[in-house]
Amino acid sequence: MMIPARQAIPAEVYGGFEMRVCDLPGSRKLEAFAAHNHKANPCYFCKITHDEINTQAAYDVDNFVLRDEWEQICHAFAYRDATTAKARKAIFEEHGQRWSQLFELPGWMPSGCAIDFMHNFYLGIAKEMYMAFLVRGHLLNKDMWRRLEELVNAIQWPSGIGRLPKNLGENHGFAKADQWRRWVNIQCTILWSLWGDDTDMIRRNAPQPPRNAKDVEDFDRSDLTEIYEVFLFASVAERILASKSISAEDVRRGHSYLRRCCHRMLALGIHLLPNHHLAMHYPEIFRLFGPVYAWWLYAHERFNGMQEKVRTNGKGDGEMELTLTRNWVAKQRLHELLVSLPHDATPEERELISRVVSNDRAAGTLRTHMLSHSAALSSIKAPPRIKNFSDLRYLPHPGVYKLLFAFVRTVWPDLPLADDLNVNPQYTTFSSTSSTRVFPFISVDGTRYGSIMDKRSSADRYACVDFGSARIPCRVLYHLERLVANQDIPVFPWSLYATDLGVYVAYAEQFHDAEVIVSEQLAAPVAIIPIKSRTLGDDVPLWAVHSFDRTGIEPEDDWFNELADELDSITN
Secondary structure (H helix, E strand, C coil): CCCCCCCCCCCCCCCCCCCEEECHHHHHHHCCECCCCCCCCCCCCECCCHHHCCCHHHHCHHHCCECCHHHHHHHHHHHHHCCCHHHHHHHHHHHCECCCHHHHCCCCCHHHEEECHHHHHHHHHHHHHHHHHHHCCCCCCHHHHHHHHHHHHCCECCCCCCCCCCCCCCCCCCCCHHHHHHHHHHHHHHHHHHHECCCCCECCCCCCCCCCCCCCCCCCCCCHHHHHHHHHHHHHHHHHHCCCCCCHHHHHHHHHHHHHHHHHHHHHCCCCCHHHHHHHHHHHHHHHHCCHHHCCCHHHHHHHHHHHCCCCCCCCCCHHHHHHHHHHHHHHHHHHHHHCCCCCCCHHHHHHHHHHHHCCCCCHHHHHHHHHHHCCCCCEECCCCCCCCCCHHHCCCCCHHHHHHHHHHHHCCCCCEEECCCCCCCCEEECCCCCCCCCCCEEECCEEECCCCCCCCCCCCEEEEEECCEEEEEEECCCEEEECCCCCCCCCCCHHHHHHHCEEEEECCCEEEEECCCHHHEEEEEEEEEEECCCCCCCCEEEEEEECCCCCCCCCCHHHHHHHHHHHHHHC
């Protein structure tokens, strides 16, 4: 079949368009390409076939036969110019391409449509993995589902992080993409608690499905450790690829774990979907568009939900659309007002906006949303109503005054400071009663960090703190005290990937001596999962601390590296 060549457009005239992001069905309609279940053309990046999705060829990235964008555009014009339905059908069946009026636009290229990470990974790969192994595969029996529910409900979540359902023992799925995202963050710790053996490793024998179970997923369940590694690799890949900032090397590492995850599922006999193959094209999308925060659809889905709640009259002729538009414009104007007042704004106007942002009646998601906007004006923000000084010598924890005084003298060594018991007039007195205010919480770059003085919520009393090259989970008092960890804590199945996963294990409710740090060292909110080691016993409760900074955690792990080397020498 002859394909007419498209008239060449000079590079200096060829404009180019911003990226387009849709879910999978939306992207196919936008690009006038075949659906993802098309037998010959399920992928608009390469020429893999649908029958190859469950073979190694669909994940052999180095040997993909990529599509030529200009050829696809030529096929689209050929489809438009075909004079019979039979000719159009032949073009579509062979090349998967239809005509779209958008191809008339200079700069409209198929590569401008990215694979949405939210739909592809969380609602595609992570969800299918969970359903195939745990639900349809019956790798959790009734008692395990009960224990999973208890463990998930016992997690101490930071206030800015969405929760998981409380009835997972009965209803095994999640309704929202953000819940799947949270599950991927914690699944390695949760599954270890359910599948761990007496040595704190994963046992080999997998639970067998009930005799009366219907439609059981058929896969190799002879070695539970291999199944656990599928979840482990997926969590590591998500943690790296979903970072707020990412390098080309990070993309390569994260994608390698995702490929290992897919290869392992193929080896186990799990039926893979087009989403698994499409994820193999992540590196090119990251190269073109940067971190996923720039192109995933969480914000767009949120906006859709906001628009669905707008009361409309349901009338046609554009009246309903006009109502939606007016509501949207009003919200955007409010957003602009919150984040950027004009230079000539009056003090009364600034005070009004400050009251709106800090108003206690604006609770929940809305309050978090407004606080994140107000963070654009100041990276560190404290409650404005705290005006009275605190007596540092009468705080619940003794020694705070001495710690803070020593810290101030270290920060400003040239300042002649003396404690409040000194009577020398040549020194400036650092008063214990009129020098310091104690805040129940502060906001750093829009993230809320609480303390033991916050009587309304205990959700944000723990955080990760940067100490030089190390990142340590801590408890917030009025300052911070480190959690205790040492070489007696055993090596867990995820320990070799702890840095990438952002997981740190410490003794529950045990802390190092208190110390003073500056607010800029606050790095990330954390979720705390109470766990127990079989080797240490029930009398030694532990915390698995999961960081939610999306950039990784780097604990002081010299002692662990030695244990890891020793473990490698034993296993090899």
